[in-house]
Amino acid sequence: MMLPTHAFAGMVIALPYALVFPEFAPVALLAGFLGGVVPDLDLYTGHRKTLHYPVYYPGAAAVAVSVAALWPTPATTAVAWFLLGAATHSVADVFGGGLELRPWEATSSRAVYDHHNRRWIAPRRWVRYDGSPEDLALSVALAVPLVVALEGAIEWLVIAFLGIAVAYAAVRRILPAVASRLIGDLVVPNASSRVLAYVPARYLDLNAERGSTQSR
Template identity: 55%
Template sequence: MMLPTHVLAGMLLAAPLVRVAPELASVGLVAGFLGGLFPDLDLYVGHRKTLHYPVYYSALGGVLAVAALAAPSTITVAAALFVLGAALHSVSDMFGGGLELRPWEGNSDRAVYDHYRRRWIAPRAGVRYDGAAEDLMLSVGFSLPLLYLLDGPLRLIVAGTLVVAAVYTVLRRHLAELAALVIPLVPAVLTPYLPDRYADAKSEK
């Protein structure tokens, strides 16, 4: 799934705080956003493996959620929502496309790495690829309750994220074709720093 979908899902986890603990809502929403974003910081260093932990994030998030419920505070709520956002991101990646330049072709057997079992989880393609129409539909669905509940800067963040999702969806396939043309021109010394999907494209040329 695309990054906008992940960060909106992370924010949505915190949405109940707007009603039940409004004094903690802002920190929870920001933490959920950052947690949804965090795993994809591994894009250039072992994407969907280095910072993706579907099992461990989920277990830790459960513990932190209990702590936040037992002793709600800025720290406990922020920690719980950050880790739960990262867990949701890591788990949901198994329901998207695989790790390849054109994931709609369905040639990859790697969706996300399971460190607990020490193996790659195969893509289940509930969402065919990041930026697919159904991915955008998820972003829209996640954003609607947030747009209803929030105001001020947080609402602008949600609206801006939704715009990014729409633009990415329109450009997704074109970006892959552009990458296929540009990557072979990258100097060999930089190849080790490319994500695997791009390095593979270079080696095919």
């Protein structure tokens, strides 16, 4: 699922708490937002492994939410909803597509890495790929209660991310071609091996595929 969907999910889960404890609402909602976003910061270094913990985040979140319910402070609230947002993100990725460059082709058997059992969890593909029409529909459905319930800067944050979701869904299927063009034509010929080490393997593989097709 795309980043806005995860961000909205983290916020929606924090919404009931925010309504019950309005004094902690901004902390809970922003923590939920960040928890939804942060796992995907591993996009270029071990994507869906380095910052995705589908077993450990839920365990830690269960403890942190219990602590925040019994002892509500800004710090316990922030930790609880951040961890719950990150847990929801890591588990939700199992129900999306795989790690391949074009996830709608459904060729990858890797969705999220399970550190506890040291194995990759296979994608369920209920949402076929990030930025798919069903992903956008999910994003909109999650954003509606947020836009209705919230106001001010945090409501504008939701509206801005909704705009990003619509734009991303609109261009999603041409992104691999754009990326391979940029990386194959501009980055690979000009970059040092140190820079190339940061280019995800799926882009380099695709470039090799293109090269072999052209030489045939």
